Amino acid sequence: MSLLVSLWLTAVSAMTLHAAEKALPACNRLRFEPLPGTEQAMVGAKLEGSNTSRTEGYVTLTTINAVAAKSWSEVKFENVKLYRWLRLSMPAGATAKMGKVEVYSGDRLLAGGENKGAIFTPFVEGKDAVNDSAIGFDLFATATPNRPAFNPAGNDLDQPTDVKLSGPREAIIRYTLDGSTPTVEHGETYSKPIHVEKNTTITAVTIDPDRAAPSLPVPVTYLVKDQTKSGLFTAHIGNSLTGTCGGFWRYARTAGYAHHQESFLRPGALTRENWAVATGEYKNDKLATAKEMQSQKRGTATWDEHWSKIGKVDLITLQPRDFDLDKEIAAEISFIRKFREKSPDMQPWLYCEWVEMKRARPSDAGTVPSYQMKKTFPALTWEESMSAMLLYVEELQHRLNPQISDGKTAHIIPSALAMGWIKNMIDHGQFPGVKPGSFYPLLFNDQVHPASGPIHNSANGAYLVDLTWYSAFYREAPEGKTLPIETTLTPEQARVIERLAWDVVKNYPDCGLYEEGKEPCGKPEFGNDGKIITLKSSTQGAWFRYTLDGTTPTRTRGYVYCGAISVQPGIQVKAIAYKSGMADSEITSP
Known part of the structure; x- marks a missing residue:
């Protein structure tokens, strides 16, 4: 001891x-x-x-x-x-x-x-x-005690610098340099300034025996001049689930990128509501009251404040969730055109979110039309809900992109797939050190919002979502580059999340990283316990698309498999296996 x-x-x-x-x-x-x-x-x-x-x-x-x-x-x-x-x-x-x-x-x-x-x-x-x-x-x-303070407070350094930490009188300060969160038993005890001569992330807490627990952690990433990589300038439109990625810039920064982001968010808002707020016409499908307008402004900048910070941006994200597709598309086109006033070459992305714990959206009910299949079916598991939500976003993209005539068409960030797979892994005891049934307690703050900061006791859920963004935007694997700041993840757990985020993005063709090959994937093999159909392949790491109505699937058509297919009356399952760097498998049925 x-x-x-x-x-x-x-x-x-x-x-x-x-x-x-x-x-x-x-x-x-x-x-x-x-x-x-x-x-x-x-x-x-x-x-x-x-x-x-x-x-x-x-x-x-x-x-x-x-x-x-x-x-x-x-x-x-x-x-x-x-x-x-x-x-x-x-x-x-x-x-x-x-x-x-x-x-x-x-x-x-x-x-x-x-x-x-x-x-x-x-x-x-x-x-x-x-x-x-x-x-x-x-x-x-x-x-908890007051959090530690850093000097210098600014984190862009022109030269090697000694960083000083301070906290409440008589409190102990513990810190780490590997992105992990220091605790009473983990980390170094601060006793003298920390010499920073290369890009360095310091996470510190104060420990006061009069208090119940260490302070909330404070992570600071110092980027040293001539070692800093040029980062993106990104803009984000959405609600609190886009807010989950409000700290995305910090993870990019731990990888050495001077990333800058600006967000325009409203609690629970649809894209068309955000556009109506931006234009001063917000009415939520009815005459707006002053109280409603004020509630829409609470907790975030006004549109004018947001727009004043926007110069040339590299990309924007939009958060589709309106199942009135025409209204969703109209609002998205409006935002895309607005941002192209300043950034003609800007790349739009559609952020595919997950669904609430109760899974009661039209996509869950199987009532959202899809150009990919003649018929869709209800999603009876969380995994299928993630696939169905992505199918909705793909349908929206299919209708949206032909209407974008003045620049790059929209791509999809398939964050929902990462959520589908992490839950399947946890439920099957395949996530290290975590017992089945721990999906929500480990990764979420409530029934829909992933834990995204220390006041949630961790940023475990945000780390996974943010790394799908990192993988898609910076086009590289996060493992060995980003650090799991503010999470409670073990090093092994963090590696699993980093690999999953990269695997999802690399193997989703619309992200632009998919590579075709000549050697075919092993064909899908079916398991069936009478309730759930599972797929596997002789190819390690293969992905699958499947249909339930007899339509021929491809790597861009059908539901993306997330570990479970429910047995339902009238289904005719067909599946295809694929993997970046390989040729698609033959199509198989049970």
Whole structure:
């Protein structure tokens, strides 16, 4: 055991005394208002705390023994220990949803009510489902120390420089240079300036024994003059799922690229809503109220502010999700033409997102038309939903590109395929160190948003999505170049994600990296357990396209296989195997 760890454990054992002396904001009071008719269901509910993660390491702080009807109830309890994560859960087996919850330290509201704090989604362990009978709070603002500061704060260096780190008085600073997140037991202890003479990423945290957990990590990538690679200038239109890639520039920077990006985002917005906001005509298919207009402006720049930052851009991304294809296409063409006012050679990309946990889109129902097949079928698994979402984007691209007459046509970033395959790997125990059923807890913040920053406890999900962007835009494999900053991934897990992102992009012909060869792929071989059809090939790393209506598939026609095909009445499965650098296989059927 290192001296640092020994000192840390000693400090933790004395945390009760520290908290009592310094009146740290430890949770010792709970207020709640049940939903009507669920009062008795809350008897036996437990408030738990953890300093391990959102999903593990919980201990019980108090149990609810009585609930008042049609009013707020309150429970006070003894506790002087800080916890970063708090979770109130109904008793085991309860199905009632959680009502309003507030947690306090004495009279100080920590989370809930008007000050909601960082609410997180409690997932059902071992299942891809949300526990609606629980609510979680991440108290990083009060439970962790202030983050470390860097000097110089600017991260473009003209010459080798000594970087100084500072933090709260008496706090320990730990740092890493390999992109991993430092912890109490991992990383170097800062004792003197770090000499930077080449492109270097430093990730640092502060550790204060009075606090429940280390601070949120701060990663800074210093690029040294004459070692920096010229980066792209990219622009992005969408909503929070495009916001998932708001840190894409940082991963490109860890690979040495001086990347610059500007985003115009609105919560939940369709492309046509973003265009209407940009033109001042937002009405969401009805007369807009002032409140609606204001809600569309919250949390992001106005269009004029965004447009003032845009010069010549190399590419833009658009986020299609409107199943009224004509309206989606009209809005996308409007944005493409607008950006071409400043950037005639700009390349448009269509960002293929994933779907929500409940999988209730028209693409999931199999009701979206496709020029590729006579008939589509419902998506009965997550993997098939990813294939169906890509089929929708390909249909949109097929109709959009003939209408683009003034420049480059749009390509597709198949990020949904990466999501389909990572879930299949996790569910089949093929992702190192992760048990089946951990897809959402490991990679997501809630039912649709991947974890994308330290306030989500990681950027695990964003790392995978961002690397599909990196692979497509920089046209190179991220492995050995990008660093998994702000993630909790092990080195082995990070390598798997990096390889998956590259594999998806390299083998999706529309990304422009696909190479034809002469040696054919091994033909598809079928497995069938009566519920799920699986495909394999004698060619390692082969990809598959398949159809369910008897149409002849090609490497650009049909559903892209993500590990599962549901057995459904009336299907006639045909499949083809392909791989970049090889010739396509023959077409086979079960």
